[in-house]
Amino acid sequence: MATQFAPLTPAKLRDELLTHPLMLSIGSLGLSTFMSRSIFGVIDWRPVLICVASDILAIGMDHYFDxxxxxxxxxxxxxxxxxxxxxxxxxxxxxxxxxLLLALSLSPPLTWAMVTVFFGPAFVWDFKLFVFGGTQKKTVEKKAPKNAFTIKRIPGMKAILIGVIRGCGTFAIVNSILARSFSAAPAGPSIWNPTQIIVWSTINRACHAVMADVRDFDEDWEKQVPTIPVLLKSVLRTKLLLTAVHLFTALLYSYNPYIVFASLYATVLVWALDEKSPRGLYRLSFHSQTLTAALYGAVEMVKWYTSYQAM
Known part of the structure; x- marks a missing residue:
């Protein structure tokens, strides 16, 4: 039975179309800046702008068409x-x-390729790429055929794809621009290295994507969207899985206090939030890396200031 259309309030609509894309793009701003500084020792505006603009476009388009x-x-x-x-x-x-076009026009061809490979799927996230079984008759409500293939509906793959796009993709963009001019040598402490940051970022982004699916569990269950919580048939099981992943990450990089902090912070939010929690609170989960990057930047500034004063 088709669900009845319930219009959103203007405030809710503004949040969906404007506030949400802008708030999430801050995560790309923080992560791309952090990767540039911690891996290459510099901050270049081009990869940062590419990541932020791509984020706003991907999320904004998805919500606009929704x-x-x-x-x-x-x-x-x-x-x-x-x-x-x-x-x-x-x-x-x-x-x-x-x-985005401005930043790409001043970037090497490899950057164009990386944007296509990693961010391309995000731009067609919920587009019906293939429809099997012919067309359906028009109904009062325009419903996508059940046998329409979209990237969003690959069973259990949504969170993994988001993790790869945001983790590996962000590094690929930064690396494609900066690797030609700067060596991948951290300017700060030796606790950071490219592989570690990529793995941590991918896991962190994937886990938040699962948390977003926890938020939408009731709606996804009704529509049988094959997210990880729906496949596990339980929010509790999903929380246990996320806790295990975050604790594994903390143990894997136990020598890095920043990653340990981010993992424990994310774990606390796993248990603090559920499918009934306000949408805005889930942004705290998304910005676990943003907070960690800000903490790292603050520590580095204090170190620089201390050394400057000692001169």
Missing amino acids: QAPMLSYAFKTSNSEMVAIFRQAKMLLYSNAAL
């Missing part, structure tokens, strides 16, 4: 506030597309 019924509703009801929000969202997408 809210297509709301756009029709806004026009039908002549809701000027909602129409204005959609226009602002469209401007956000256009402006970031322009910024």
